[in-house]
Amino acid sequence: MSDDLLVVEGLKKHFPVTRGIVFQRQVAAVKAVDGVSFTVKRGETLGVVGESGCGKSTMARCIMRLIEPTAGRVEFEGREITGLSRHDLRPLRREMMMVLQDPYASLNPRKRVGSIVGEALEVHRLGTAAEIKKRVQELLDIVGLNPEHYNRFPHEFSGGQRQRIGVARALAVNPKLIVCDEPVSALDVSVQAQILNLLKDLQQEFGLTYIFIAHDLNVVRHISDRVMVMYLGHAVELAGKETLYHHPLHPYTGALLSAVPVPNPEAARSRQQILLEGDVPSPINPPSGCWFHTRCPRHHPGVCDVLEPQLAARAVGGHEVACHYPLERWPMSAAELAGSLRPDAA
Amino acid sequence: MALLDVKDLRTTFRTDDGLVKAVEGVSFSVEPGQTLGIVGESGSGKSVTCLTIMGLNDRRSAVTTGEAFFKGDDLLTMPSSKLRSIRGNEIAMIFQDPMTSLNPVHTIGWQLVEAVHLHQDVSRSQARASALDVLKAVGIPRADQRIDDYPHQFSGGMRQRVMIAMALINNPDLLLADEPTNALDVKPQAQILKLMGTLQKEFGSAIVLITHDLGVVAEIADDVVVMYGAQVVERATVNELFARPSMPYTWGLLGSLPRIDHDVERLAQIPGSPPSLLNPPTGCRFHPRCKYAMSICQSVMPELLAAGGSATHLSRCHLDQATRDAEIKKLESGHFAEVT
């Protein structure tokens, strides 16, 4: 059995922009995900970070086949799933589960906890009603909820408890892979820790593999083994977490890291930030060449705005980066920061 | 004299389900040019505190007692016309969600000019000129063109800049910022914080910054107030708070934060959920979630008292000093997380 649980190659998702009087025709495309490749090994946690709109959630949904990717392939346990029919996909649905972002919106308010958690069991016909009930109670216990509460409605639970229900739902059919799409960003700080710990515990107990999507670099660092940074539908950097957090190569990663608030007054105040200019460009009409060049402090005209960089190993340990002029050292020196304005901006 | 001195502020809302005591006996003060951070989870009463001071609660359902002296005048009892002349002028406010806090049907220029005209007797062109200045100051690129744009034409970060510009346009002495970065991504968040810091130096305003993010507090606050269950549970200077947090809730908060600067295998976690303000627990509000809870905690509400021998450091806890010191030590050694 291969070590790679999931292989993603050249994944693309373009949403059509349509226009029309009676019938719609496509006039443009939102390139939400535009060629992402990576692998996830068994038992590891791949963290995915990026600003909102960078395509990380879309990518997750493409992997889950909740939306159809425009191009690219996804292999799960060596089996390509991108071309599978809905029927053939059904058994695979048991292997991959997702924990969704909003614990309020992701639970159907009209359903009891029991049927929410047990839905997967029911759909895949795993047991009688009594067996399902037993399994649901077991799951509730595993995620730290009172098993007697299977009969309650989601609104009777707090946010953290609801997210536990979401985790229990994902665990119900013993999946191999769980994609966590910002599972803690809607939660209070104190509760966020509960869920993060729970996820970690479960991973140890059941040998789960996670793809963990978040915009909070602290959280991603805490939970991930490897981290992928996304920008405008592309993976710009992919490395083990220590490597990535201590030696970022991509200027965008550097800028993100420099902006993370640290609960330590001295460190926070002495820290030097890389400021980026302007807003993220529109994914309908992304910049030519390197997608980041419009905001990059190290932008070299004639290169970065022409050549599209490829995600490639740049250093030891499989540290991949898509940049023509990666950072040489981290943290950057004051001089480098001072000169961090783009050459053409001066 | 403190610029803003809040004493025993209490706000109660009448709701269909009963009385919600959203703020209970909150006191703090802000010195001119200083930054006060108010930290707490959602529902801890930090936003209501701010709105109460500004007199922006719904008058039909909110009852407020206590005092909030601004430059010696009690904001809570002054006539509404006087309060209006202070609002937006001497005290300005920035709200959490820049997406909804700007009126979508007016250009940002219109909204800025309105803010000027409400408090200054200047001509249209002067007002517009100062709007343009302040937009430039908050770093809106091509401000002279974008001044006639509508809010929906700006990104979230830019809108928050506009909000800040609007708050600063009348050169306020005090800026109340209610989770100004909450709705923003990491990058724009850092930019906004930096901007606020820069502007504070430039304009000399005091800032009350409300946030749930200890990182943000560490970044720019001078003093910190930690709120839990509508009460202040700890009050300290920023260094004191992060160096010697003195009650279990603060420990929990600090410990539960995953940190980029050091690794922990397991985060500290505060069990349970924040209390309901409709029917809060007796005694110490935190006791149902506190692993140090003693029997006294269930019945007697601790006072906000000086902790750790510093006059500026107050906390609300029955724990003895020895236990606290032990815990703080663990925190310093970086093993804080594991113990809880």
Place this chain on the structure above:
Amino acid sequence: MAATDKTADPLTREGVSAGGLPPTEHGPTVTARSYWDLVWRRFRRDKGALWSLLFIVLLILVAFIGAPVAAHFLGHGPNAPHFGMDTFTPVGPWTYVPGVSGKDLLILGGDDPTLQRDEFLRLLYGAQASLEVAVGAMVISMSLGVLLGAIAGYFGGWIDSIISRLTDVVMAFPYLLFVIALASTVGSRIDNITFGFLGNGVLTLILVIGLFGWYYPARIVRAQVLSLREKEFIEAARMVGASDARIIRSHLLPHLVAPTIVYGTVIVAQYILAEAGLSFLGLGIKLPTASWGNLLQAGATYYLNQPLLMLWPGLAVLFTTLAFNLLGDGLRDAFDPRSSR
């Protein structure tokens, strides 16, 4: 209308604002309050809606049970004429007139100088026709509307385009022309189809009103489904491998129940008015079946010399419509506590 447009999902939002009930992590097992429990609790608080519900129940009882009982005790039916009154004005309330067997009491007087039928009984029986039309047409337009709206909203794409365009056409269509055309073509063929319980012409009106009234519920349901479709719990269901059919059945439809009931109620009110209007123009319920609309029409003829005759059916329509509107409003509040009031 605006208020009815945005019935989002109440409970998700409520959960956010109220923070749910107190945490129950390790509390004793209690029977959970279901959604319908909560709705009923909120509904009970609205006295106006409760009285309206009572009124409607009573009205249904009066129309379908009370009317025949009253006819039995009065000794004559709603269509029994009382010839031989030498007057050119309908007789006034509480008049005894010669009947087939002795004197007949006309509690609210006669309906017409020639026929002098019992206005009181006709009013009661008229309730049958009016309610049958309103409820029947409501069922048709709601089922069509919910079905088409749900299909359009869920599947989107060209199906949505076609259904939405169809909606536009129906909306732009001269409704009255259609009614008149149907009434004079198909109408005469199906007017007398009663299935053993409907009045004359009731089926025609049900079809005409129902087939032209679906566009509004369709638009609402489509919007609702569009927003539901984006809800994370639908995605979650798809994630666990639920089929479209299962998602529609167990995740979408339960959410459409509340708006369907609310609009259904309000639409009944509108259709009672529609029946009255069409019958007033002579296009509605066919004689001799009494309906509030044709009673109103007949009453209007005598509005200078027997104004009470237009008052009775007018008030009946007013109160019934009022009750359905108040009920709908109460239900809306019960289903969605965020809505006005």
Place this chain on the structure above:
Amino acid sequence: MQRRLWLSIVAIAAGLSLLVAAGFAGAAKSASGVAGKAGKTGGTLNVNLSATDFDFLDPALSYTSWTWQFTYLTNLKLLNYPDKPRPEGSQLVAEASALPTVSADGKTYTFTIKPGFKFNTGEVVTAQSFADAIDRTLNPKMQSPGAQDVFLGAVVGYADMVGGKSTHLAGVTVKGAALTIKLATVDPAFLSKISLPFFAAIPKGLPINDKGERTPAMAGPYYIKSYEVGRQAVFEKNPNYKGGRVANLDRIVVTINTDLDQSFLQVKSGQSDYDAGGLPPAQVASLAPLLGKQFFVDTQLEVDYVALNTSAGRFFSDVNARKAANNAVDRPAMLRARGAFAGKRTDQQLPPGIAGFRDEKIYPIAGANVEKAKSFWNKGGKITIYTGNKGAALIQAQVLQFNFKQIGVDTDIKQFTSAVLYAKAGTKGEAYDAALVGWGSDYPDASDFLDVLLNGQNIHDTNNNNLAYFNVPEVNTALNKAAVLGGDARAKAYGNVDVMIAAKYAPWVAYDNRNERSFISTRMDPACFVFQPIYAKMDLAAACLK
């Protein structure tokens, strides 16, 4: 609305009911100076025309009774009915022409136009004015209902004319003041027909187009001063009129499309003088005390009936069922549905005013005779009645339903708008058993009732007037024989057929002959009130103010 529609239905449904009296070709009398009662002259009369409008004021196109009441003021005809009540008012007299000479074979009529008649424009009326009128009405470009075969179909050249092959009716020749009309076949009713408003004098060069002229110059005692469609029309005295007809009023202002109820109140209070659109049926009873002072009731030449579908296979193909129906129907109740003073009960086809009518008292008209009806029919059954969807028709249908129920026959009532009712019932093979309808003739002759409505030879596939689909050879033969007779023989022959049809075949339940109910303001002088029997309305030329 409801009342307005009711009215327009009556108008269109009962067809364009110009009801006609005994007056008939052979009965035309010579009377040179015709004058009504001389009343006070001068003044303006304010008339409302509730719930409707004139169809056309162009004589070639107008075909409604309420418009003919007004065109009677403006038209100058060869022969005309005088401004007098019955019986003189229903007999043709010479007007623009002397009484015509008729050739021995009865096919050539020669009219001599009198001098001195002028249009309001000053143009002189000549024989050509009448020839032009005939040519214009029959010209296909006019699409006039006056071109119907039943009117001038007998004149030489008719087919070429309406077929568009010629622009002049060959049978009509003008020589000086003489106007000669040649018929291809004898038509004893010809003089009644040529006296229809369609053939009134028109000025030279009046445009021929199917939209008609709004205010054509007229040669009658009045002319059309102005006409604003849907709003108002003003009639003024023709200053050039030197004929013998009365014209008391200077001016008649007609407000169009008023509300029936409001109009009634206006007449009551004197704000208006008369509503040519009728009276609200519910209000008529209250006028009883004013009878003869402000309120007048006169019989129209009209019959309301229930056509019983005699087609084979239908319920009423059995003559006994039809006789049972005639006995079972409660005629007083049928009449009451139209309000007070609505008409006179009848059981025969011809109205009493038509020459040849004789009252035979065949069926009970004082009320239903259930026993007698049952003696004809006791087998029960189920019938379908077609009726209108407004006003009295609804009530009457239910009276019928009740009456039929009493003899054990169940009834389905189907209501239609008037256009649909007549179209459906007029289609051969339509599945109905009875239709509630009415008829008033276009010209005063029994043939315009019996031939049109009951001659089986006139049954077509669609657009039938014989709604009973009554087709009995005996009757058809008798009618055809009567049609070519003239004078008293004609009247007698039709009278006999009428009685025979009712007594022997009973294809209808005839139940009333309607009354015209006129209500005038106190400003008007009741002494001047003249009911013109042919036009079945108050004679406005004779009317005067106090």
Place this chain on the structure above:
Amino acid sequence: MTRYVIRRILWALVLFVVVTFVSYVIFFLIPADPVKLFAGRQATAEDLARAAHYYGLDQPFYVQYWKFLSRLVANGIIGKHAMGFSYANRQWISHVIKDRAPVTASLVFGGAVFWMLISVPIGILSALRPRSLADRGATIFVFIGISAHPVFLALIFLYIFGYKLQLFPIGSYADFFNPPEGQPGGPIQWAWHMFLPWCTFAILFAALYVRMIRASVIETMSEDYVRTARAKGAPEWIVMRSHILRNALLPIVTMLGMDIALGMGGAVFTESVYSLPGLGQAVVQSLETFDLPVTMGVVVFATTAVLIVNLIVDILYAFIDPRIKLA
């Protein structure tokens, strides 16, 4: 913007053709025959055939519809001959519309002004003081307003104010411009004659609007930008004027457009009870007499008017609400 308008107009044209075509088909389903109106009621089969042929009424309906459309296009929709003439009195339909549209327009637009005058203040007041006595009063008004049948209201008004108190005419119309000689007319008479119809027409919509405005204002009052305005120190009346009302009335504008269009349909009842010679009355009468051109004329006119009103509202909306992009 231009693109949007063109798109809307194209769709309006499609809609127009569909609606008129279906109306035509439906009309031909009615088992009546207009030829009798031309040929006369005693017409023989030959008479009828001649008239039918002359007017092309013997052709199949799709040919007639095609001719109808071609004539419409050839003459321009507002041309004198564009919609043919009435079968009943052979008036050009353009005249019929010209005579009657002002009446319906008086009713609908006057009614709209009326209902806005009623509903805006009431709606705002009851939004400002929810659950107060005034609010409850408004609620009662709203419910009675949406529950009362216009026919019933009209009859009651007529009986009380027209017949019993004699304050208003019982049902007639007075022209605003150029009344016929001797007839009442001019603005005052016009308003006096239209007062009861306006009231009747307005009450239903006023009720709905009170409700909508109330809900909209309440919702807007809780918007963050209103709080921002207060935080700026704006006095309440400015908050109300430039922040609450400006935003709260935006959705009302679209509703207004749709309802004015809808109102044209509802005018039938008001016009019939008050005897107003408007389009609604014309269409009902034309259906009684099977006068196809009048029916189609009104359908064409009403459809066009509805489409134009909606187009204008949409464009207007894009101007007053900067968030809407007409792309």
